[in-house]
Amino acid sequence: MAIPLVGSATSAALTSLQQAQSAASTAGTSAAEANSSFGDMVSQGIQSLDATQQSADKLALQAATGDLSDMHDYLIAATKASLATDLTVAVRNKAVDSFNEIMRMQI
């Protein structure tokens, strides 16, 4: 009796992990990549976060050197970078929470 219970608990945990994965992949990348693994999705998300931060950094440098033509361009890029970082951190926290929940499982 105990073994089917563990099995159903594991499948429920797996289902919720997959749901988190699909939610994360629609947030970070296009729907066509929804079938890729969680690790792929995370690395793609981090790459796009890196690109966003680099464009913000480039504009910040232009602002510092006086080459910036539009100040709102930098502020929009900085807002995007900040939001993308917050989103990535939120996805990572959810993934770590799910992992910890599984590790706490009684066997």
Next chain:
Amino acid sequence: MAGLYGVLDTSGSALDTFKTWMAALGDNVANVNTIKRTSESAFQARLIEVRERAGGGVEVAGVDFSNPEGTIVYDPTSPLADAKGEVRAPAVEMSDQMTSMIAAQRGYQLNLAVIDRAREAYQAALQIGK
């Protein structure tokens, strides 16, 4: 990421456009007293043409210039005056420029407000499940 932060890109394009408009208006106002000889063409005010951008937003389509004829003004004391004592002043109406400036400024501010609201909304969405 264009789809994820679509509002920011849309309002950003509007900020670019309104800034270009304000720059043109500033140039027109700066040259409101630019007097030329009647043999030369008058200062031409810049008029910004805009169009909608594919995929959302707005962009500058081009620049038009006002009438190079300007207005002939009788000012015999001017060193630029011709034999009849006339000079050519630009056809820039200060009241038109100032009302356009208010519209451009308000448009810029509106789009900044949209960006601020969008950022607040995105940040509130990040609180889901916390």
